[in-house]
Amino acid sequence: MDKKEQTKKLIVMSILAGKIMLQNGAETYRVEDTIVRLCEARGIKYVHSFVTPTGIFLSVEHNNELFSYIKRVKSIKIDLEKIALVNDFSRKFVNSNMTVQEGMDYLNEITNKKTFSKYLRYIFGGFAAAFFSLLFGGNLLDFVSSYFAGFIVLTALDKLSKYNVTFFVKNVIGSIIITIIAIIFSHIFIKTNIDKIIIGSIMPLVPGVAITNAIRDSISGDFLAGVSRGIEAIIIALGIAFGVGITLKTYILFFGGI
């Protein structure tokens, strides 16, 4: 195999590593770093990568030949384990004589790695929501109600993600479901506090990741990525506020008061 072919393979492998990280919610500066490090580890001198939350651009010069590669990345979800694994992989690849083919196999293994089973996620998501309502001063009945609300909303959102809805609509629907469940529970148990139930159960929707990544990108000098993630956070927050607001307003209009 000639050198040109090998360089191409290396580029494809580093793009794959970058794609896995970006798709699972890594900061863009980390993706850029990883791609450059992977290419430089095998003797390529001129590597420049530019990553935005929606795509990877890479340009490489080696032996008087220019290569460039653009990869559009869609459907960002959050899976921090995969980021950690690719991080480990890049460290290993740089410090050893792993061949490109081996690296490719390793990355494919990471892609196919199982996440926590979905029921475990629903169960613990419910606990997260329930303990939040306690954290904000809810009582035992609020705890139970938020557990159900959190569990049901995570299940519903998982089902919804099959239909390719945008994240704004997803958050609106999620918060509408939460508010309806909270209203129902506040009628079943008199002593519940509707505020605490809603606050606890919207926590799985709030844009914590988008906020953190927006900041971490901005301070590394990636203002484009920082701004676009910041807008994402604002839109999610608006979606949640809209969903809760419209449901409560409708309820007040029809039944008069909460």
Next chain:
Amino acid sequence: MYFIKQFIYAFISTIGFSIIFNIPRDSIIKSGIGGALGWIVNILINQQLGSSSAGAFLGAITVGLIGEFFARLFKKPATVFIIPGIIPLVPGAGMYYTMRAIIEKKFITAAETGSETFFIAASIATGVIISSSISKIFKLKKN
């Protein structure tokens, strides 16, 4: 007793989030500790100084520094610890109360809670910036 209770609640909530975000199995408990300590700092400052944004700021610094420290110690990206850890500080309650004030047409309350919510979010942001800048300085010194 109050603080122990709050610690446990925040610990379990953070663990719940770390499972939603699928963080590596051996890091779940560690991120829970980070998130719970950040929350304790938050309520402590909130009680002593009566300022929720100062609480969120110092809480975020705590989560950030613990996250960066764990990241060096266990060779994992810092986000693995920071993302679940700051979730308890995110002002979901403020967002909700603002919305509720708006639909009840109490616009002055809405402006008050809304601006407070915004300040809390900004303080979290600044806290994370400062803690990761501190860790970058240490990294440079080491090299």
